[in-house]
Structure formats: C-alpha cells, structure tokens
Amino acid sequence: MAGAIQFLSLWMLASVQAISMVLAQDGNHFVHYDFRKADVYVDGMASTKDGRLKLTNSSKRATGHAFHRTPIAFVNSSFSFSTEFVFAIVPEERTSYGQGMAFVVFPSIVDLRYGAATSYLGIFNRGNDNKTENHILAVELDTNASSEALEESDNHVGIDVNSIVSVESKDASYFDDTVGMNRSLVLASKQRIRIWIEYDGENRLLNVTLAPLETTKPRLPLLSRSIDLSKIFKEQMFFGFAGSTGTIRSHQYILGWSLAIGGKAQSLDISQVMDLPRPPRNHLPLILAVASVVAFLIIAGGIAYLYQRNRYAEVFEQWELQYSPQRFSFRTLYKATKGFKENRVLGAGGFGKVYRGELLDGTGIAVKRVSHGAEQGMQEYVAEIATMGRLAHRNLVQLRGYCRRKGELLLVYEYMVNASLADRLFDGDNLSWSQRVHIVKGVSSCLHYLHEGWGKVVLHRDIKASNILLDENLNGKLGDFGLAIFHDRGATFEATRVVGTIGYMAPEVTAMGVANEATDVYAFGVLMLEVVCGRRPVEPERSPGQKILVEWVASCGRRGALLDSVDSKLAGNFEAEEAMLLLKLGMICSQIDPQKRPTMKDITEYLEQKKRIPHISFDTAAFGIPIVPIISDETVTAQGSALSFASFLYDTITVLFRGR
Template sequence: MAGVLESFFWIIICIHVVSLVLAQDRDQFLHYNFSQADLHLDGMANIDDGRLHLTNNTTKSTGHAFNKTPMQFTASSSFSTEFVFAMLPLQGDGQGMAFVVSPTKDLRYAGAATSDLGIFNKTNDNKTENHILAIELDTNDSSESFDKSGNHVGIDINSIVSVEYANASYFNDTQGKNITLSLASGKSILIWIDYDGIKKLLNVTLAPVPTPKPVSPLFSRSIKPRVPLLSRSINLSEIFNETMYVGFSGSTGTVKSDQYILGWSFKKGGQAESLDISKILDPPNRPPPPLPPTSRSKDSKNIIIISVTVTSIAFLLILGGILYFYKNKKYAEVLEQWENEYSPQRFSFKNLYKATRGFRENRLLGAGGFGKVYKGELPSGTQIAVKRVYHDAEQGMTQYVAEIASMGRLRHKNLVQLLGYCRRKGELLLVYDYMPNGSLDDYLFNRNKLKDLSWSQRLNIIKGVASALLYLHEEWEQVVLHRDIKASNILLDADLNGRLGDFGLARFHDRGENLQATRVVGTIGYMAPELTAMGVATTKTDVYAFGSFILEVVCGRRPVEPDRPPEQMLLLKWVATCGRRDTLMDIVDSKLGDFKAEEAKLLLKLGMLCSQSNPESRPSMRDVIKYLEGNATIPSISFDTAGFGMPNISNETITQMTTTSSSANFSFEDVTILFGGR
C-alpha cells in the first residue's frame, strides 16, 4: 500500500513539473528563423526566407503577425522583449511599424491602411475598450502624422497619438553622446522593451546592430544602467485584459517600404533571453545603382552595337507596354475615393485571381443565381472562398459596400467570417473563410456525396445557429436581420460545427429604429406569414425561419416537397398533423440510428413554437437558447396555430413551381413571376 501511495505521489509531482514547463514555454520564446515560429499572419505579412516580412511594395495596406498562443497578464505581471528590425524604403519612408500587445490577434479591420500603423482607425482611436499597448517605430513625415517627427519612437495607449515619444537615437559610448538613428535606413536595428509590473515602469531603448544589450534598470540592481530612450510610468493592469497576444503591425500608405523582423526574443515575468547576433539573418540587399554610362567610341563597331542595343531596348519597351496594358486590363478594378475608408477590407483582384488559380473550374465550390464560389489560397497559406456576385449599376453601391464593411466586423464562432471584398466593373467579389465540409444541405440531402450526420452533431449545429442569431439580434451594436436562414446557408467547418453564412439578403438596423416595408425576398417554406403579407422583416421573421430550419434538420426533409402526397407536401402542416395524433416520432429522419426521443420531441415542439402565425407568440432567440439548454420549459402550444408563410398556396401551385425551378428551394420572386404575385 505504501508503494502505491509513493508512486501516486511521484506521478502528481511529475504532472505538476510538466505543467510548469509548458506554462513557461508559453510565456517565453526565441525566434531566429520565423518559418519555424507558430505565428498568426494576415494582410501583407509573410515569411520570406526565414525573415518575418510585415509589409512590401503594396500601397495602402497592412500586415500583422502575432504569436498564436495568448498570455495571461495579472496586475503585477512584467515582461521583456528584444527584437531586430530593418525597414527598407522603396518610396519615401513608408508609414512605419509597431510592437503590439493586444487582446486579439486579428487586427485586419482595426487599422486604416493609409496610416495609424495598421492598428487604429477613426472609429476606434482613443477608446479604452481597445486594451492595446503599442511601441511605434514611425517613419511617416507627412502632414497627416499626429506626432511631430518623421523618425521617432513612441508609446501608444489605445490611440495612435503617443503618450510619450522621442526622436530615434542611441547612446554612443565612444563619443559619449546620443547619435541619431534612421529607422528606415535599411540597416538592422536592435530594440529592447522592458516593463516592471511592480514599479509600473516601461522602458524602451534603441541601438544599431551589433551593439550589446544595455543594462536594464528594471532587471538589474548592481550595475549602473544606461538611460533608456523612453521611460514612462504606466499601470498596464488598467489597460490590459487578462488574456493578451504579442506581435507586430505595419502599414503602408501612399508611400511604401519593406519592413522586416529578423530576430525576436520575449519573456513574461523576467528578462528576455539576449539575441545571438551571429544568428540574425541580414536584411535583403537592395539592387545596386546602375553603372555610369561609358563614353561613346568613334569606332564603327560600337555604332553598330549601340544601334542594335537601342533597337532591342525599343522593342522590349513596346512589348513591355503591351504586356503592361494587357495585365492592367486583366486585373482592372473599380476603386473610388469613398472606398478608401474600407481599404483594410479590400483585396486586390490580382491577388484573388492568383489565389483561385485564375478562377479555374476545378476550384469551383458552387454556383447559383448569385454567381459562382471558388476555393482559393492566399500567400500566407490561409484558405478562402471567393464569391463572384454580378451587379448591373453603381446605384446603392456606397451603401452596399458600407454594409459589407459592417459584416466584416461581425465576430462570432458560428458565423462564416467575411474577410473583405473587391470591386470590378459589373461584378463584386466577396472573400470568406473557407469551410472545408461544405453546406449542411449536402449532408442532409445529397446521399451519394456525404455521410449522414449523427443526432448529437445535428443538435450541436442547431444550437450553434441559435447562438449566432442571438448575437445578430441582441448582442451586436446594430440589429442584424439575416432574412435567409436555411440548411443550404449553414456551412460546416472542419469539426462539423454549423456556421451561418450568405448575408446577401441581410439588413442592418440601428436599435430602436422603425422598420419599413421592403421588397419581399426569401425562400418558400422559411418565410413568415406577415413577411409575405406586409413585407416587414423583424427579428421574429428570422425566428420563424429558424423554426422551419429546426424541422428540416430533425426530419431530414425540406420544408416544401411537391413529390410527396398532398397532406405531406408542406413539412410544417405534416408536423402539425402528427403532433395532433401524438405520432411525432414517426417523422424523425429515418437515416438517424440512435437518437434521444425526448430531445427530438423538444426540438419538434420548439420548431412549431417558432412557426406560430402570430409573431408575438414566437419566442426570442434568447428564449430559444434557454429551451435548448434546458434552462426553461417550452410552453404548451396548439399545433393548429402554426402558420405557413403563404397560407393560400395550393398543391397545384407547388407542383407547377417544381417544373420551373431546378431546386425545391424557391425564392418568393418565383411565385410572383409565375402567378402574378402581389
């Protein structure tokens, strides 16, 4: 017995030691070759031959690179970091870059591409809810710069306006004075950033490579430290969330530059390990200047050589001009002045063309009346889905792009993330996160393509979509009406989690705004009675569609199926009939093996509750979540009070619609075209 207890004791000790080691690894790292680093990259950021390349010769764009693993910061947490950077100006001095501590590693839509170092914009600048610390290395000497120097280091707290800054310089021991240091010289520069969580003191120091690390006043008590370039008393516990990410942000505006990180050391809770300068990769060499022209010889041979050379150059220039105009036409975009504020969310057509291999057919994911969707891959390795939407005119385009920008700011684990857009004459391209498992519609109805979903997977998908709708209706800054909830618009990620997508019919409303009648759009079987009668969409019309969606998933059939017997054509009416007969279990999808009868019965009743004719009798999505989680009991309902969205539609009409449509999912316009409509 004693031996067993002793073994158990040592097992506990080993687990504790391993957990401490893992925690320590998460709180410190050292990178020389960034191709081996676990980084989250976006925008222009990429790994270039082992170097972290933040920005390039693209104007008005951003690049971000963050350590993927978050760190826990408490009130007394200290940190220390050391990195080597190089900025190679290609035109002017660029905009600059920054070391950033942020509550999110995704700053793609936070920073304006033309300024603000890719971190802040006009809407979020100087907001306490940013929770951001940035050490900026600013090379912007334009009149738009908020600070007074075009070559400075600054400490930024939740704003692009520095709380303290100084012209870039370092202390030269030989000369005994500070020497100006050009940030955009193309040379490697060292920077040390130290924060003492006890003293609430932040120090920043610069030096050219290979200057040895100065003694930090934060982590040394015996040696007289060198005065840092910047020293500021700051209580970061009042700024940080508990969970933060560390990384870099850079941007270009009308001028551009290459920005590189060549080595990076970080540690939370102590002194970061000093970088070994011998392991630091040199910044890429810039092309040498052209040789001076040689004096012209009077020899006839030289005249012939010059003539041939001039002719060849002229031919190459003409050929290059033709290729240039061809490529410009091939990649031509529509870009207007008012779109500059959305530039962080705008992709170039050239990049999307390359990502999709020229929109090849073997990259096609799906097609419909809206256009086609293609799979693509960005240089960073991120997989994307590109939807090509065709449009006729510029009318309403400003509002439409503004709504696209709003969609890009939606953040929920059960929404398909809109990454950005691109405009060309006659078409709009929308860029989304790629969902590897396609649509829920395929899993439910394409039996030859995919395996069947289990009961627990279906229940998880329903809960996920409900959570997304609650976020859209109540938890975001505006009320978002999706207006097209159905299985074909639910995409599945790698873990078969349901994500609500296709916001093509969505509408954004300020809270408290009176909703006006609008064009009736949607899909038959999911449209509420009041929508088809009065054209007013509210959160309760989304709830109605969600009810139809629940029945669709549980029963494994579409809301409208004209091939079935007349009494079974409309799923809602068939469920009501079975409910009155107390035979609800007979309509659960026959493809399901094991399922929990009580859960199935709850979902069918919830689907009918959401499908009530009277909008006031339908629950809110918050109530729906309570019912799904078992935190509230579904009220008793009458199966006779559920209402089909088009109460007067006949079976003959449904059958005739089938012969004129390639799918059982019809838009409301199908009815108005065929039968005179409203």
C-alpha cells in the first residue's frame, strides 16, 4: 500500500512538471493582433478596448504600460530573443511631437510602477535612473523635443541600459535595399511602422531595424550594438511597452506583436494588422476646449514670465548683457563632465563642486557648479563672472564662459592639469626651488596688474595656495574671484562682514573689517613664506612657538637662522640669496602696520632684483600675527554652523563684523 502511494505521488509530481514545461514553452513565443484576446496586463493610460493596444491618450504628464502578464523564462543561458511589432505615434499638434514610447524588458512589475512621465518615458525616475540594479533593457522611440533630453534629435531610436540616457542612438531611418541607401523616417508620422529587435546571445549582438509597414525587412539594421545581456537580464523577465506624455501629448499604438525566446519571432501578417482609428468628425468642442486651455496657459505663462523677468531682470542686465562671456548650453557641459559624475570631481567647498570635463574638440575644462542655496550665495559669483570676464593677464585663470539653469550657475574655466599650488606643496610631487620662485614671480605680476593695471583697483581678498592653479608648464595662475571687489584708487573698502581664509587675513581685516591693497599684500606675504617653508600658515598640531608660520619665521630671524625655515623637502637644493630675499620680503609684507608694507609694484621689482629690498630688523619690527582661536582648541562659527579647526582652516569663511 505504501509503495502504491509513493508511486502515485511521483506520477503527480512528474505530470505537474510536464504541464509547467508545456505552458512555459507556449509563453516563450506568441503573436498578437487583437489585444483583447492577449494575455496582456495594462496600467495607467494604456487600454485594449478596441483591440488595439493604446499606450497613451490625451492626459498630461502621465504614463501607460502594457506587458505580457507572466514573466518569460529564457530557454538557455544565451538570453537570445526576437520580437517584431507594428507601432504608430499620432501627435495632437502639428509642430510638436510630445514624448515617446519604448519596448521594455524588465525583471519586476513593481519596477515600472514608479516610472516618471515626460522624458523618462514611464520607465525610470530621478531616483533610480542609471542604477545597475535596475536590470532593464529598453529600445526607445523618442520624439521628445524638450531641452531636458540628452539626445540631440527629437526623432531618434535608442538603446537604453538601466538609464534613460541611451548607450547608442540614431535618427530614425531605414535602409532601402532597392537604392542601397538610408531613408529618413518620421516616428510621429501618424503612419504604421514595423520594427524588429533581435538579440543573438551567442555573439552578444543586439540589432534594431525598422521600416514602413509595407516594406520588407531591410538587410541592414539601424542600430547594431555589442552587449552582454547575461549581465543585465535575470532568468525570468517581463516583456512589454511603456509610453508617456508631457504638456505636449501624442497617442501611441501597438497594432501587432510577435515575440520568441531562443529563436526567430514569427513574421507578422500585415493583412491582419489593424488600421489606426479614424479621427472624430466633429472637432469643434475639442478645439474650443483646447483653445480655452491654451489661452489660460498663455495668460498664466505670461504672468509667470513677467514675474520671473522682473525678479531676475537686474541680475541679467548687470552681468549677462554687459560682460557676456561665452555661454555654454547645459547639454554641452553635461556631456563634457559625463553627467557630473562623482569620479569627475576636482574639489569642493562652500561654493559647490568643481568637475573636470572635455569639450568635443578635446579642450579640457573645469566646471564650477553652484546652486542659489550655496553658502556664500549668488552675489559673489556674479562678481566673479564680471571680474574675470574683463580681466586679461597670463597669470589669471581664464574664464571660458558660464551656464545658468534652473536656479544654478555653472562657471567654465580652463583646466589646470597640475592642480593647485597647495596640492603640489603638501600632497603631490614636490616642487623644485626654481619652480617655486617662478610661481611666486608670476602671482606677484598678476597682483600688480590687478592693483595698478586698471582704472580701478581690483582686490582679490582670498589669496591662498589653493587658489593658485598650475598649468602644464607649472605657471602659477590666480583664480576664484568670488570675493573680488572694485574700488577707486586710494580708497579703502569698509566691509560689513569679514571674509577670507584664516592665516591669510591681515590683522586690520579681522579687527576693523577694512580691505585695500595692503590686505592683499599681507596675504601674498604669507603665501611667499608658505612656498619657501613648505608649511601651511597655521598648523595647530605643532608646538606653541611654531603653530603660526609668520611667528615662527620671525623667531628664526631673531636668532640669525632665517634659512632654517626653508622647506626640508628641498634637501638643501635652493639658492640661499633668493631664499633670504623671499623670506625677508614675506616678513616685510606681514608687518602689522599696513603703511610699512610695500606695494605689489615694489614687490615685483624686488623679486626681479630691479630694486634693493629695504632692511628689516626682526628684533624691533612688529609683525601681524593672525588671531586664530583654534590655538586654544576652540571652535569658530562660520556660515551658521560650529566647525572644528580641521574642517574650515583653509576654506573661505564669512563672519559678520561687529553685528553689522
């Protein structure tokens, strides 16, 4: 009896497995002409009411999905498949096509429920776009003319892998075998178009071919991409379609669909493919409704436009029209930086991040991306564009242009291949003595130009090693004019807030909030000491007498051992006379009395040895020692948050001056 029961159980199990295999085989290939009879799941705008599979309707900013109700298992590990379908896109407007549609292969129904409308085609959204865990392949038929679209054309076919940004795309066309050339094809032409998508798993090749309905399959595909879908697909995947609308709408149809897994899809019988539905005869109610909506949108848009223009008119008139450096499109900068990826970040600070990029001609650029909510705000960046757009000196970082989009500003500079002076002094390859002297002289010449080469004085106000960038020949170039100001010659600028970097700010800046040529000279003096000594202006981890660079060099001078402060990394390979000149000149610039500091013209002539440097007594001279509260392990509040010394020491800070 027990043996009989065991035999019956095994027979039932084998029967169930056999039935499952048959059902799976049937599900691995199918042909649909009337989608009311098809095992298809639809959501959103999609419907199959009249037998046609309609993905979108007149709804705005909405999505529609349709897919085979059960997942399809691949018959082998090659993941080969073939599909053929007929589609048509009918735009509601003559001049704009709206969004597009796509054939999609995806692992889970849940994956598409959160697909966004407009440019995301109902497949992806801001949160999951470009994620490897998506496991999604899509062939997009994109008619999007929006400026948000990253492809150049509003009539293209693209292959998407885990992202709405295509790995390959081309303008829609088909190969005419009779004449041996490509003919263009308008996707949103209100005509039925046939498309073949075939993946050869053994050769890892994906081909996409399309042609008008009555045309036989061309021998050359439009897209042919080498791709390993075994790294993207799971063992079971859903097959189907997705479409979306924006403010401009189109009606998207699937009129016939054939699919096969592991083999060639059955060719569609075009005599069984449904025609497009006839348009309604009476268009007057629709026209009136659309006209009312359009009129409302025009009025609302006009009000919004006037509001925005009035809000930003002064800013636009002040710098975008008057100074007008080259304007880049956001699309150009997006492509140049590979989508502003993190591995392209050169640096970050209170203003935002800086990204490395390459233009189409191979020119290297650095893109500083800043939002309206950045720590120091848009006003400083307007000053940077205005200043840099008008200044010209070989030791100034060249501003190539800008881009302004959606509340953010992007500044485009020439790319400095050797990073900053701070990077080379403290983190990278050591600089030789001659290279250091060459950099100091270049920056001195630049500051001389800023102070005296213009009708007005240009104060930089944030001279420091990290703002000195180095080109391929190690020429020092002064950059970051976010705090720069103009003022009349001989005048003193009185600020309502103290700005600058701790260690480089002259005593009168922190005490009285004043800024003039002498405060830039003080910062340049500290920079010279930093270059010669290979030490930062303030190093809290050192012993009390050595924490502040100016104070330590003064102590070396008082005991007659000034050259002991030269950077030990040079291993004695330096010119003693030049070192003494730079150290003494740095200390002369660091005197507490601004009247005793030389001008940048004098400094340039001292460095070129056209004038004799004045004598300085380390025993009697009074030097401006920076007030650094961090020496007693305190914290300072900068930009509204309490920060430790390590987190803000060499970044620009802003402090209100006496509550004003």
